[in-house]
Amino acid sequence: MIDRLMARIEALNCPVVVGLDPTIEMIPEKMLAECTKSFGETPEAAAFSLLKFNRQVIDAVADIVPAVKPQIAMYERYGLDGIRAYIMTVEYAMGRGLIVIGDVKRGDIGSTARAYAAHICPQPLFGHKFEIWNEDAITVNPYMGGDSITPFLDVLKERDKMIFALVKTSNPGSADIQDLTVEAERGEEGVPLYERVAALVAGWGAGEGLTGERGYSKVGAVAGATHPEAGARLRALMPHTFFLVPGYGAQGAGAADVAKFFDADGRGCLVNSSRGIIAAWQKENKGAGHVGRCAREAAIRMRDEITAALGA
Amino acid sequence: MIDRLMARIEALNCPVVVGLDPTIEMIPEKMLAECTKSFGETPEAAAFSLLKFNRQVIDAVADIVPAVKPQIAMYERYGLDGIRAYIMTVEYAMGRGLIVIGDVKRGDIGSTARAYAAHICPQPLFGHKFEIWNEDAITVNPYMGGDSITPFLDVLKERDKMIFALVKTSNPGSADIQDLTVEAERGEEGVPLYERVAALVAGWGAGEGLTGERGYSKVGAVAGATHPEAGARLRALMPHTFFLVPGYGAQGAGAADVAKFFDADGRGCLVNSSRGIIAAWQKENKGAGHVGRCAREAAIRMRDEITAALGA
Numbered sequence: 186m187i188d189r190l191m192a193r194i195e196a197l198n199c200p201v202v203v204g205l206d207p208t209i210e211m212i213p214e215k216m217l218a219e220c221t222k223s224f225g226e227t228p229e230a231a232a233f234s235l236l237k238f239n240r241q242v243i244d245a246v247a248d249i250v251p252a253v254k255p256q257i258a259m260y261e262r263y264g265l266d267g268i269r270a271y272i273m274t275v276e277y278a279m280g281r282g283l284i285v286i287g288d289v290k291r292g293d294i295g296s297t298a299r300a301y302a303a304h305i306c307p308q309p310l311f312g313h314k315f316e317i318w319n320e321d322a323i324t325v326n327p328y329m330g331g332d333s334i335t336p337f338l339d340v341l342k343e344r345d346k347m348i349f350a351l352v353k354t355s356n357p358g359s360a361d362i363q364d365l366t367v368e369a370e371r372g373e374e375g376v377p378l379y380e381r382v383a384a385l386v387a388g389w390g391a392g393e394g395l396t397g398e399r400g401y402s403k404v405g406a407v408a409g410a411t412h413p414e415a416g417a418r419l420r421a422l423m424p425h426t427f428f429l430v431p432g433y434g435a436q437g438a439g440a441a442d443v444a445k446f447f448d449a450d451g452r453g454c455l456v457n458s459s460r461g462i463i464a465a466w467q468k469e470n471k472g473a474g475h476v477g478r479c480a481r482e483a484a485i486r487m488r489d490e491i492t493a494a495l496g497a
Numbered sequence: 498m499i500d501r502l503m504a505r506i507e508a509l510n511c512p513v514v515v516g517l518d519p520t521i522e523m524i525p526e527k528m529l530a531e532c533t534k535s536f537g538e539t540p541e542a543a544a545f546s547l548l549k550f551n552r553q554v555i556d557a558v559a560d561i562v563p564a565v566k567p568q569i570a571m572y573e574r575y576g577l578d579g580i581r582a583y584i585m586t587v588e589y590a591m592g593r594g595l596i597v598i599g600d601v602k603r604g605d606i607g608s609t610a611r612a613y614a615a616h617i618c619p620q621p622l623f624g625h626k627f628e629i630w631n632e633d634a635i636t637v638n639p640y641m642g643g644d645s646i647t648p649f650l651d652v653l654k655e656r657d658k659m660i661f662a663l664v665k666t667s668n669p670g671s672a673d674i675q676d677l678t679v680e681a682e683r684g685e686e687g688v689p690l691y692e693r694v695a696a697l698v699a700g701w702g703a704g705e706g707l708t709g710e711r712g713y714s715k716v717g718a719v720a721g722a723t724h725p726e727a728g729a730r731l732r733a734l735m736p737h738t739f740f741l742v743p744g745y746g747a748q749g750a751g752a753a754d755v756a757k758f759f760d761a762d763g764r765g766c767l768v769n770s771s772r773g774i775i776a777a778w779q780k781e782n783k784g785a786g787h788v789g790r791c792a793r794e795a796a797i798r799m800r801d802e803i804t805a806a807l808g809a
Binding site: 206208209221226227228230231256258259261262263264265267268269272290291292293294295296297298300301303308310311312313315317318326327328329330331332333334335351354355356357358359360361362363365366367368375378381382385 | 518520521533538539540542543568570571573574575576577579580581584602603604605606607608609610612613615620622623624625627629630638639640641642643644645646647663666667668669670671672673674675677678679680687690693694697
């Protein structure tokens, strides 16, 4: 997956991932009305409207961006119907040739993490194997430590998949825990916790069979664009770790900020924007027919801003 | 929820929560055969067998334990069918009068956490409100900080629900991050990270409208029974925080260990056992008819061990 992802970014000259985090408020009235006509005023209608909306976005960006990142919470909120819309979004995006990063942020003790690994590996049942979720990659939460990550590493050694572990997240509250100063070993200065987490994540990703042909690991890291100084530091600390960088646009970061997360060759990083792209149609507010066009224009603008900032 | 939970624990004199974390390997052959007969050799059959199994356990323990804790990963691994089995397990347990703690360990930025809050609050849609998940409580991961927790606190202020935030987890790998020494403020000694997280969690739980009539907060903490020394320390640091304590039995902790997590009155704590109770039938291996009886016997044994250790 890491080589496939990097090749696709290079081919398109576009390190942009579109976050598929729709809310019901983002759905054009006409599209929502079609869904309630079919399914009534129900969670099923809401969930189906998210899928319908995603399809328009996906169709509009599939030839210009390498990947999409559906945020499972936006679907999970509608229960079974929502989860169905999530799975169908994943399938639809893959069918359009996109790489799909499931933003699930799962994390639990080893035996439980093996169950969550179903997101990226088939489940053995009755002598068969069933691909249940089938994302190309997922995000994971590392707070529970190495043995909560090992089951995912075991999968990555066998399969063309990736994980992205949270290191320094884009939200203001990330400071509460991630920025706490951890005492140094061997008389060095104390460092923020996220740097220690970074070292752990880099270590997990350095295991045998986890590095791709271009020198980057299948174990990536989530690092928020809203903390550019942390980005520069993490890039130096984790030379073989690919970054998934949320926080562009709606959360406040710009192209100069995210440039710090790339390596000297302008690689090693995928920048996410969700609302800034998928809700772009609301700025013009011309209705359901313009969701795709506006998303495409916003994605192109973002691509051009970032490639310009990278001097590419 | 916190008062309801404490009242129920007292009425039953039983601070035990049964972890509903079944795997396909735990399902008696005959039960599994019935499911494959109805649904074929499919994930649907696997998921339904988990539900069927859970019903036997729930029926057998509903009058002796206050709560059950289904681990969503065990269901999520089977996709939509699995999620349906999870939701039906929650409903079934509630119908039998049990309090249900959804072990989902979710955590994300504020806008996303609001979506995850659907687990404990109804979703507004088309002018109606839909109860989608309806657990009594869920577990949450605090790594992303205060603003990732706020949306849950907003729900707790309005509703009879709880959350349990991870502080010190039961797995060996919890040391990797949670035990890192964080520099102290004002010239004090450095403390393990989990103590700082404990202080944050206690602070979140001290907000207006979050404390129950018995002095405990609706914001609980997860603290692993496998770290009894941490338990004693956390009990002292967090006098108003109710503990959800995993790690009993299969993970290695005993009654003397968990006693340290209770307050001086023998309250403030709920101890989880999963495999030790639900897979107890496999020790006798007499088959499908004995799942419930063995679970009940194991739960009673655990209850008696803990109440004896508490000197109750």
